[in-house]
Amino acid sequence: MDNKCRSYLSTFLFFILLLSQFTGLACAAGEQKVLVLEISDSITPVTDDMVADAISFAENDDYEALVITLNTPGGNLDETIDIIEQIAATDVPVIGYVYPESTKAWSAGTLILISTDIAAMAPYTIIGSAQPVAVTSSGSEPIDDEKVVNALVKRATENAKQHNRNQTAAEEFITKNLNLDADTALEYGVVEYVSPSIADLLSQVDGDEVKDKVLDTEGATIVHYDASLKLAFLNIISDPIVSSLLLLLGVYAVILGISHPGFGAELFGVVAIALGLIGTGFDVNIGALFLIIVGVILLVLEFQAPGFGIFGIAGLVCVVAGSVLLAPTDFPQNYTPAEFQRTLILSVATPTIVLGMFLVFIIYKVFEVRRRKPLFGELIGDSGQALDPIGNGQEGYILHRGQHWKARSSEVIEKGDKVRILEKDGVVLVVEKMKDEPESEK
Structure with missing residues (x-):
């Protein structure tokens, strides 16, 4: 009798354990994820690439929604329009959120916010001042050309109309540089929610129907978007200040190198100008190929006529930078997981780094021989x-x-x-x- 009891008990425990495993798997399979993309600076030629990248991740990994946090003074109009079109084209619900507290989403940031599927702001944040401006040598000047202003107003009001938002406010953001705080924007129907945190916002939007989908975001796992090495690097050099400095330093370095040859200033100037052009929106692939070609030529010159290593170091920098920029990680046309991107970039960059280490070793030996006292x-x-x-x-x-x-x-x-x-x-x-x-x- 005792043996039978033990047998029944063991069978019962086995089924309980099996049931718990299935339950755990079901819970894991039903766990919802929300991707968060942070835009915390100017809208640049790389920002729209990052948005496209994040949307591709959200689409392919079955994210419940994409949250774009905005803390920006504005930026380029072409990239802003491209971002708006990407948001409209994707099936993933996109939530625009001016965050964190006491920040702003002016100009381009406002246009993006009112074009998202759900618009929200953190307390004490500001939106507005969306009149287009032109950057000149003396600073920035407002654009009063009716053709440009009217086209932008129509785009903004149609986006507001599509999402049942205040069209008058959308127009006055552009024509009168209207500014609104979070509570006023909520009162005027410009945004749908005011929330102090991402988790709280996800709790508030839970159950909303967006793009024929009922959001299930209560308690969802928050995943922060991590840009690829290529996009992270491009994001740095596309900063208006950085790209302008690269172009300026490049021009002066070339002039210095031509007037005082032998120090490698002209080589630095070529590299700086190439990176500056890429940062301002010049075609990345053309710029990357240019850097690789220049780098190979410099490395060949270094090996044929060893000097102080200036050609070799400059060539190494060119080839590594060009290899990273040329790696095929464009989205959504060439979607690949982030881990594969990193592996791909490493496989491209590793041989170059090994060659560079070999070159550094040779240069070190040359210096060592030159510094050695005569025997x-x-x-x-x-x-x-x-x-x-x-x-x-x-x-x-x-x-x-x-x-x-x-x-x-x-x-x-x-x-x-x-x-x-x-x-x-x-x-x-x-x-x-x-x-x-x-x-x-x-």
Whole structure:
């Protein structure tokens, strides 16, 4: 009877364990994820690539929604329009959120916010000031051209109409540089929610129907978007200040290099100008190929005519930068997971880095040889051993530190005698016979 009880108990526990495993799998399979993309600076030629990248991740990994946090003073109009079109084209619900507290989403940021499927703001944030401006040598000037302004107003009001938002406010953001705080924007129907945190916002929007989908975001896992190495690098050089400095430094470096050749300034200038052009929106693939070609030429020059390593180092920088920028990680046309992107970039960059380390080793050896003291001066006063009879006008060879040297002497030296080096005359050493030390000194 006891054995049967034990058998029943074991079977019961087994089924309980099996049920718990299935339950755990079901919970894991039903876990919802929300992707968060942070835009915390100016809208640049890379920002729209990052949005496209994040949307592709959200689409392919079955995210419940994409949250775009906005903390921006504005930026380029072309990229802003492209972002708006991407948001409209994707099936993933996109939530625009001015965050964190006490920040802003002016100009381009406002246009993006009112074009998202759900618009929200954190307390004490500001939106508005969306009149287009032109950047000139003297600063920025408002654009009053009716063709441009009217087209932008129509785009903004249609987006507001599509999402049942205040069209008048959307127009006045552009025509009157209207600014609104979070509570007023909520009151005027410009945004749907005011929330202090992402988690709270996801709780508030839970159950909303967006793009024929009922959001299930309550307690969803928050995943922060991590840009690929290529996009992260492009994001840095596309900053208006950085790209402008690169172009400015590049031009002056080329001028300096041409006027004072030999220091490698012109090489730095070429690289800086190429990176600056890419940062301002120049075609990335063309710029990357240009950098790789320049880098290969510089490396060939370094190996054929070794100098101080300037050509080699500049070439290495060009090839590595070009390889990273050329890696095929464009989205959504060439969607690949982030881990594969990193592996791909590493596989492209690793051979270049290995070659660079080899080059650095060669350069180090060249410097080492150049810094080494001449051996001739160190010979004076050293001792050696005669390999031939020397003296009476007869030259012979001595052994010094494992090397054979031709030598002569004004005195007779027999084979096997110890000699001291007095001086060097061309390739011949002048030596004398070493006297034996007195017995008392031994």
